[in-house]
Amino acid sequence: MGRLNVELCGIPLDNPIIPASGTFGYGYEFAELYDINILGTFSFKGTTKDPRFGNPTPRIAECPQGMINAVGLQNPGVEKVISEELPKLSKCFAKKVMANVSGFSVEDYAYTCQRLNGCEQIGWFEVNISCPNVHGGGMSFGTSPEAAAEVTRAVKNVTEKPVIIKLSPNVTDITEIAKACADAGADGISLINTLLGMRIDLRTKKPIIANKMGGFSGSAVFPVALRMVYQVSKAVSIPVIGMGGVSSAEDVVEMMLAGATAVGIGAANLVDPFICRDIINDLPGVMEKYGIENLRDIIGRA
Amino acid sequence: MKQGLFEIIENVELAENVYRMRLKGDTSAVAAPGQFVNIRLDGFFLRRPISVCDCEGEVLTLIYKVVGHGTEAMSHMEKGSLDLLTGLGNGYDLSLSGQTPVLIGGGVGVPPLYMLAKRLTEEGKQVKVVLGFNTAKEIFYENEFRSLGTEVYVATADGSYGIKGFVTKALEGMKYSYFYTCGPEPMLKAVYKNTTSQGQFSFEERMGCGFGACMGCSCKTLTGNKRICKEGPVMKKEEILWEG
Numbered sequence A: 001m002g003r004l005n006v007e008l009c010g011i012p013l014d015n016p017i018i019p020a021s022g023t024f025g026y027g028y029e030f031a032e033l034y035d036i037n038i039l040g041t042f043s044f045k046g047t048t049k050d051p052r053f054g055n056p057t058p059r060i061a062e063c064p065q066g067m068i069n070a071v072g073l074q075n076p077g078v079e080k081v082i083s084e085e086l087p088k089l090s091k092c093f094a095k096k097v098m099a100n101v102s103g104f105s106v107e108d109y110a111y112t113c114q115r116l117n118g119c120e121q122i123g124w125f126e127v128n129i130s131c132p133n134v135h136g137g138g139m140s141f142g143t144s145p146e147a148a149a150e151v152t153r154a155v156k157n158v159t160e161k162p163v164i165i166k167l168s169p170n171v172t173d174i175t176e177i178a179k180a181c182a183d184a185g186a187d188g189i190s191l192i193n194t195l196l197g198m199r200i201d202l203r204t205k206k207p208i209i210a211n212k213m214g215g216f217s218g219s220a221v222f223p224v225a226l227r228m229v230y231q232v233s234k235a236v237s238i239p240v241i242g243m244g245g246v247s248s249a250e251d252v253v254e255m256m257l258a259g260a261t262a263v264g265i266g267a268a269n270l271v272d273p274f275i276c277r278d279i280i281n282d283l284p285g286v287m288e289k290y291g292i293e294n295l296r297d298i299i300g301r302a
Numbered sequence B: 001m002k003q004g005l006f007e008i009i010e011n012v013e014l015a016e017n018v019y020r021m022r023l024k025g026d027t028s029a030v031a032a033p034g035q036f037v038n039i040r041l042d043g044f045f046l047r048r049p050i051s052v053c054d055c056e057g058e059v060l061t062l063i064y065k066v067v068g069h070g071t072e073a074m075s076h077m078e079k080g081s082l083d084l085l086t087g088l089g090n091g092y093d094l095s096l097s098g099q100t101p102v103l104i105g106g107g108v109g110v111p112p113l114y115m116l117a118k119r120l121t122e123e124g125k126q127v128k129v130v131l132g133f134n135t136a137k138e139i140f141y142e143n144e145f146r147s148l149g150t151e152v153y154v155a156t157a158d159g160s161y162g163i164k165g166f167v168t169k170a171l172e173g174m175k176y177s178y179f180y181t182c183g184p185e186p187m188l189k190a191v192y193k194n195t196t197s198q199g200q201f202s203f204e205e206r207m208g209c210g211f212g213a214c215m216g217c218s219c220k221t222l223t224g225n226k227r228i229c230k231e232g233p234v235m236k237k238e239e240i241l242w243e244g
Helices: A078-090 A106-117 A145-156 A174-183 A219-235 A249-258 A267-271 A275-289 B069-075 B111-122 B142-147 B167-171 B185-194
Strands: A006-008 A011-013 A017-019 A060-063 A066-069 A097-101 A122-128 A163-166 A188-191 A195-197 A214-217 A240-243 A262-265 B002-015 B018-024 B036-040 B048-056 B059-065 B081-088 B101-106 B128-133 B151-156 B178-182 B199-202 B218-221 B224-227 B234-236
Touching (some): A066 A219, A106 A122, A106 A145, A174 A219, A214 A219, A219 A249, A240 A249, A249 A262, A262 A275, A267 A275, B002 B069, B018 B069, B048 B069, B101 B111, B101 B185, B128 B167, B142 B151, B178 B185, B185 B199
Parallel strands (some): A097 A122, A122 A163, B128 B151
Antiparallel strands (some): A066 A214, A195 A214, B036 B081, B199 B234
């Protein structure tokens, strides 16, 4: 095993780096920039049962050290993902991919996962119960332990693949939700999704985002994400994917010390499309500097 | 798309709040007029997308208006290097121009039309250019367009220079084979209604990444959903679906 290897829910990863859902499309466009097989894996664009255009524009607002997005789960729908996106991905990515799935009812989640379950390329499901940008779904499942457990059970019923539940930070006690998911059979937890945020344009005196609010991400949220990863990894015994504002190899090490088995990179991809490649290249040097032999040995050491 | 460091070789004010920056670096990804670059600025999270005004050899010319803190910071830069993503967006399709195209630009929508006018005149086309500004002190590049050998019409909304009124006033009665336009959305809508040929429009939207990853700048068209930064910013008249 190499120094960067980790294992995520029984599947080995060459390194813990996972571009986060919604910042990496279905992968093939980044494959034009560099060989994406160097990644641990990546989580593809949040996929729903039906195609979605998402929210009206503007969907993006800048913030100090971060950004707000209110894309609203734009995606071509699960059937097109199976018939078009995954075949395109198979031409440039030989590893197992993480399927990010969202829905508006428990049945939606189960249906979409069931449709994707037959895809050999998919290694894990990442079930998004934390999208702040859609009404009547998404985050509403991630803010109640009962609803989170219900979605977890429904998805576990339709697949043997590892099921990772992606949690919202927009709750009073994230460990309570994480525990409910773990008790319902989740194989892993990923966190954090974006923090609900807002900006107002001083000229128009109106919200910049057409949907008024959106999800805040970027390096500004790193300390909040790190704290929550620390809390959740102490509260549950299943692996945690830590994400939120990670933008350097040092941040990756810090996330792993806090308890992350693997680390998601989100908004940073949008500013620097080569960041995941660069972080993977930088990791050995950073490990050297801090006397870390193997990354897997530092998980939760803080 | 390419990422590269560019050296600032010029940054001057051309008109009120409008600056021209010339940068030197690897421009090999710039494939067509109407494409844009995305510039990383110290102290700002998101890059700033700016359309390419001209590209000759290793020199890239950008014209930008100070509209917020990012472009304000850009306007104070004197030297140093900038991290650019180049070759973004589809750019204009020159093959449809016919012999006598007209280029219609409004305000900071004017710059990408310069490289387009240059390429079209190099191909031997008889190019007309209609430039619209709010007022005389905002005018830039009138002479630069004339130097290319194009027929230039300038309109100002307040009548302080040239034709009094909007670009559509200058288009009245004009004969042309095709049009290319870039400018604020109300102008684009007016051009859509008041043109007699087919043509291409360049759109603006707040962007996250600028290279197709985030779906931040999506729009609906008659030929399906498009990302302004990737399948755009240029769209053909026949595919445009106006909303709102």
